[in-house]
Amino acid sequence: MVTHVVGAGIAGLAAAVALAGAGHRVRLFEAAPQAGGRCRSFTDPILGATIDNGTHLVLGANRHTLALLGAIGGQHRILAAHLPILDLVSRRLTELRPGRPPAGWGETLRAAGLPWVGQHQTVAQRLGRCRSYGSLWQPLCVSALNSPAETAQAALLARLLRALVLGGPQALRPVIFPDGLSAAFAGPALSFLRARGATVRFGHRLSAIHSDHLSFGDHTIALAPKDRIILALPADGARRLIPALPDLACQAIANLHVHLPGPVALPGGQPFLALTGGQVQWLAVRGAMLSATLSACPARPDPATIWAEIADLCGLGPLLPPHRLIFERRATLDHAPATIAARPGPRTPWPHCFLAGDWLASAWPCTIEAAVESGLTAARLAVGQDDLLFSC
Numbered sequence: 234m235v236t237h238v239v240g241a242g243i244a245g246l247a248a249a250v251a252l253a254g255a256g257h258r259v260r261l262f263e264a265a266p267q268a269g270g271r272c273r274s275f276t277d278p279i280l281g282a283t284i285d286n287g288t289h290l291v292l293g294a295n296r297h298t299l300a301l302l303g304a305i306g307g308q309h310r311i312l313a314a315h316l317p318i319l320d321l322v323s324r325r326l327t328e329l330r331p332g333r334p335p336a337g338w339g340e341t342l343r344a345a346g347l348p349w350v351g352q353h354q355t356v357a358q359r360l361g362r363c364r365s366y367g368s369l370w371q372p373l374c375v376s377a378l379n380s381p382a383e384t385a386q387a388a389l390l391a392r393l394l395r396a397l398v399l400g401g402p403q404a405l406r407p408v409i410f411p412d413g414l415s416a417a418f419a420g421p422a423l424s425f426l427r428a429r430g431a432t433v434r435f436g437h438r439l440s441a442i443h444s445d446h447l448s449f450g451d452h453t454i455a456l457a458p459k460d461r462i463i464l465a466l467p468a469d470g471a472r473r474l475i476p477a478l479p480d481l482a483c484q485a486i487a488n489l490h491v492h493l494p495g496p497v498a499l500p501g502g503q504p505f506l507a508l509t510g511g512q513v514q515w516l517a518v519r520g521a522m523l524s525a526t527l528s529a530c531p532a533r534p535d536p537a538t539i540w541a542e543i544a545d546l547c548g549l550g551p552l553l554p555p556h557r558l559i560f561e562r563r564a565t566l567d568h569a570p571a572t573i574a575a576r577p578g579p580r581t582p583w584p585h586c587f588l589a590g591d592w593l594a595s596a597w598p599c600t601i602e603a604a605v606e607s608g609l610t611a612a613r614l615a616v617g618q619d620d621l622l623f624s625c
């Protein structure tokens with residue numbers, strides 16, 4: 234029996250690693266020339282450096298992601314347990330720390346879902362009258378859920394807050410990727426798979442699923458009766474193959490990568506900083522590369538206006554150094570109540586075919602953690618092994 238995993242983003246890599254690590258036969262197919270999907274590094278010819286498509290923040294609460302990184306030996310570093318936050322208007326620097334409420338207890342408990350929060354309520358409906366709405370809850374919603382507070386589901390933000398702020402000392406610990414996303418995820422995962430005899434094919438875009446074969450454009454892969462399929466595709470890609478799947482709304486993320494003359498230190502002393510009061514949500518530094526993230530970004534932003542907002546935080550002048558703007562139109566789902574209610578489970582109309590991807594039903598928003606968890610779930614279903622884990 235072979236499991237054919239289609240899509241080598243984080244969900245597909247997680248499924249393939251879980252299966253291959255337990256000795257199952259795996260074939261991995263990817264349409265692009267590289268693995269990683271929405272979580273990848275590449276060498277930029279303009280900047281002459283390897284950059285990530287976008288800054289990715291993972292936290293200690295993301296236990297499936299950490300288990301995957303542990304199994305494949307992906308390069309990552311876990312930092313001290315606090316998240317620095319700088320308000321661009323007041324220039325006040327605060328910290329999100331485990332066990333400490335980010336606002337008054339009344340507001341924090343309300344944000345964390347006490348008393349009970351309805352599935353149709355948005356963050357603005359739930360928290361719009363709180364004193365810290367504009368300075369904390371609204372920007373937190375945009376950076377954590379990549380969705381505006383006016384449309385994002387309050388219950389999803391509440392679950393996330395409970396997991397992070399009340400989840401013990403490890404939960405808020407930021408995990409960074411000093412050598413980039415691909416050195417943490419795609420690179421080590423592919424080495425892991427190849428070392429265990431899995432085959433990996435790039436440039437293979439799945440175009441149709443038949444009872445006895447998979448079509449990749451001109452060529453086909455035969456399916457034996459006991460073979461299994463895991464479709465680890467983005468929501469729109471899966472829907473092209475299975476039209477009964479829901480049409481889910483998405484939100485964009487923009488990242489401006491700036492090649493500075495030399496390394497800089499950010500306020501707060503960490504390699505990243507959350508910002509409120511402006512258009513940028515995150516700043517991250519890696520060597521001389523500074524990256525600014527704009528979440529739930531309705532249109533491609535102007536690099537000059539981003540630079541005007543952040544230059545003096547790094548002690549730099551108004552002239553924008555060499556840069557690259559990456560605008561990912563379908564970065565994550567739009568986490569509105571109707572979209573969340575429509576997130577499907579891992580099963581398809583065919584008993585031998587399963588879904589994986591960050592957009593499937595999950596306690597998490599569309600994140601690496603949701604993608605990894607979905608990959609593990611699909612792998613368990615494919616081989617009928619409920620206790621399958623990531624193993625070396």
Ligand SMILES: Cc1cc2nc3c(=O)[nH]c(=O)nc-3n(C[C@H](O)[C@H](O)[C@H](O)COP(=O)(O)OP(=O)(O)OC[C@H]3O[C@@H](n4cnc5c(N)ncnc54)[C@H](O)[C@@H]3O)c2cc1C
Binds near residue numbers: 265268286465602
């Ligand atoms: C800019 C940006 C910033 C983000 N920041 C964070 C963050 O800070 N923290 C966090 O946890 N998450 C973050 N995310 C979200 C995270 O990147 C995603 O949740 C995760 O990468 C999704 O993985 P996936 O495998 O589900 O999907 P994808 O990455 O979309 O993988 C799907 C793969 O399938 C391939 N494919 C598509 N169609 C076909 C086909 N027909 N045949 C074969 N292959 C096909 C694609 O090429 C792709 O490689 C961010 C995303 C972006 C874009």
